[in-house]
Amino acid sequence: MLNITITESAQQYLGGLLAKQDCEGIGIRMFVTDPGTPKAETCIAYCRPGEEKEDDEVMELTSFKAYFEHRSLPFLVDAKVDYADDKFGGQLTIRAPNSRMPQVNDDSPVEDKINYLLYDEINPGLAAHGGMITLEEVVDDIAILRFGGGCQGCGMVDVTLKEGVEKTILEKIPELKGVRDVTDHSDRSQSYI
Known part of the structure; x- marks a missing residue:
C-alpha cells in the first residue's frame, strides 16, 4: 500500500495536462533525485507507454495511472501532491517530508x-x-x-x-x-x- 496522497484537485489538474499531450495511456511518474540528501528534489514527469520501469509501483487514479520509482518509495512516504487555485491560475505543490531524510538499510542501493x-x-x-x-x-x-x-x-x-x-x-x-x-x-x- 502506497502512503502517497494525490488530492482530487491535483488529479484533475494533472489529468488536464495529460489530456493535452495527445498520447493514449500517458500517465505520470514520481521520483526523488538525490534521495536522502539535502539536495533531494521530488519530481513528477510524464510517463508515456513504454517508459514505465519494471519495478515501478502503480497507483490507478480516475483518469490516469501514477507510477512511482521503486528506489524513491521510502523517500515518498507521507508525500502529498495538491493543487490550489489562486489569482495567477493555480499551483501544483509536492510535499515529501521524507525525501531528504537518510533512510538506509542493507537492501538500499x-x-x-x-x-x-x-x-x-x-x-x-x-x-x-x-x-x-x-x-x-x-x-x-x-x-x-x-x-x-x-x-x-x-x-x-x-x-x-x-x-x-x-x-x-x-x-x-x-x-x-x-x-x-x-x-x-x-x-x-x-x-x-
Whole structure:
C-alpha cells in the first residue's frame, strides 16, 4: 500500500495536462533525485507507454495511472501532491517530508548508502573548512566523487581522500572496490589551504 496522497484537485489538474499531450495511456511518474540528501528534489514527469520501469509501483487514479520509482518509495512516504487555485491560475505543490531524510538499510542501493555516509559522517567534518563532497555516480563498483567548496584546490585533498574518505567509505560499504575524485583541483580560488 502506497502512503502517497494525490488530492482530487491535483488529479484533475494533472489529468488536464495529460489530456493535452495527445498520447493514449500517458500517465505520470514520481521520483526523488538525490534521495536522502539535502539536495533531494521530488519530481513528477510524464510517463508515456513504454517508459514505465519494471519495478515501478502503480497507483490507478480516475483518469490516469501514477507510477512511482521503486528506489524513491521510502523517500515518498507521507508525500502529498495538491493543487490550489489562486489569482495567477493555480499551483501544483509536492510535499515529501521524507525525501531528504537518510533512510538506509542493507537492501538500499549503493548510491543511497554512499550519500548517507557523505551526509551523515563525512561532510560534517569537512564543513569546518567550508568543504563538501558529493557523489557523481558509481561505475564498476568505484564511487566517483566531486569535492567542492573549500576542498576544491586544497593541497591536502589527496590525504583527505585516501586517509579519510576512501577508508571510511570502503570500510562501511564493502561492495565498493574504490573511490575516485573527478574534481578539477587546479582552481584554487575557494580552497581552504
